[in-house]
Amino acid sequence: MTVALAASPALAFGVGDTKDDTKGDTNGSGSLSASASSIRISYPNGKAGGDKQGGLAAIDPNWEPPACWYEPAFTPEQLKDFVDTDGGGDVGIHESWFGKELWTDHYKDGKPADNFDLHAPTDSTAEGYKDYNLGKDGYFWRGIAPDASDPESWDCGRIMFWVDAGEIPDDPNAPTPKMLAEYAYNEVEVPETEIELKPETRSTVNLPTWVWLDEGTFKEVTVRAELPNTGLWAETTAKPVALHLDPGTDDAETYPASGDCEIDDDGSIGTPYAKGDADRTPPCGIRYLRASTDAPYQLKASITWQISWEGTGGANGDLPDGTFETTQDMNVQEIQSINR
Known part of the structure; x- marks a missing residue:
């Protein structure tokens, strides 16, 4: 059995013009609202592809975007x-x-x-x-x-x-490029880690499940935050660096053992399954050791995104890595003999 991760091509979005648009009542209802910011968000390289996107969860549990x-x-x-x-x-x-x-x-x-x-x-x-x-x-x-x-x-x-x-x-609490970068972090949206089983049949105990990602599926995502009438801006870039697999049970092995499959520069992960590979160890994959009985295992796949930023006056730095996780049902069957 093979597992593939798929996403749709990126959509292009332009960068907005910079104007003096301070007006105070930025909540759009005519009332002055302290929850509505004038910060402008744009996507210099286009938004993330795919029909579904989501925000990142910072790996550092103590990290929070700016409160005020x-x-x-x-x-x-x-x-x-x-x-x-x-x-x-x-x-x-x-x-x-x-x-x-x-x-x-x-x-x-x-x-x-x-x-x-x-x-x-x-x-x-x-x-x-x-x-x-x-x-x-x-x-x-x-x-x-x-x-x-x-x-x-x-x-x-x-x-x-x-x-x-x-x-x-x-x-x-005056704005800075770093503050804008942190604000932009909270606006980063990445494509859902959509897991597809190929062929769409049950996994089999002790046979490896191959996982791979075609090149270019996941690409860097950049969010630009500009604060009008201050000259301040920052661009926060999320770069996919690893796919982590959690088989959903202790009765399984991951390849590599850490469950972390590195993402190549071209956006690919692992090696596609080919006929005759059933007995080989995949560079990225899972081997279930026990059949699922009452309920399918919950295979979790999460992409780790490395976050960096640059801004006004050459300011730059790093922010905590982020993750985006999805879950897939995995039915695993026990078969005593297999014909190849």
């Missing part, structure tokens, strides 16, 4: 227009202002307001602004948290604040 950061939300003119026409929504990640007077007091009439940060001993005070800083060149920046229930999102407790054009705020 600050980014440009409004020019002075955009903020004035927002207050005049709406004036409702999140001025910070955990603080919402509904009512025009709250906005005009602080951003038009110069009255101070409290920042909101549960991690700090006391809330700090934000100085007010005169007439929305009209005539100045820069942006009002606001905290963003994809998941406001994450306790770490309280690290970005400042209400919307001013930053001159061309500058990045001096704050530990």
Whole structure:
């Protein structure tokens, strides 16, 4: 019996234009939402192929994408227009202002307001602004948290604040190329490890099941994250490096013994089964030692993806490897004699 892994050709997606599209109300409903980022995601080499894709699970269980950061939300003119026409929504990640007077007091009439940060001993005070800083060149920046229930999102407790054009705020949660690379990591989608049995019959006890992957089935996936009006960008690249096989039972052997089959530079794995190979040891495969009885074994196949990134100013580095796993029923039968 043979096992093959298959995927469809890649689909092409273009890179979006870079424009000044800060507008604050990026949730699309007209309300200012601290969960909606202006970060632009694109796929320079096209998206992963196949009808089904999924996100990666980091091998490091302690790794998490960034919980919060600050980014440009409004020019002075955009903020004035927002207050005049709406004036409702999140001025910070955990603080919402509904009512025009709250906005005009602080951003038009110069009255101070409290920042909101549960991690700090006391809330700090934000100085007010005169007439929305009209005539100045820069942006009002606001905290963003994809998941406001994450306790770490309280690290970005400042209400919307001013930053001159061309500058990045001096704050530990200001955006960086690495932060954008981590954000892009969470946007990586890879093709499903689709397992196909050939021929589609039961596996047989003590006969090796060959596993291989045709060249070019899995290719590098690159995700680019750009934060408008900051000059910051990063590209995170996921490169497939190994296929791991878990037969779903202790009564089995894997080839190699680790269960890790390396992926060649051309995207191939192992060697295709050929007639007469039944007694040979496959470079990548499984040998079941006991028949499945009440239920089929659950063969798990997972691709390990090596993650690297590069970004603004030549910054670069590595992020934790990721995996994507799928499961296949494996029925194994006992046969006392086999004619070849």
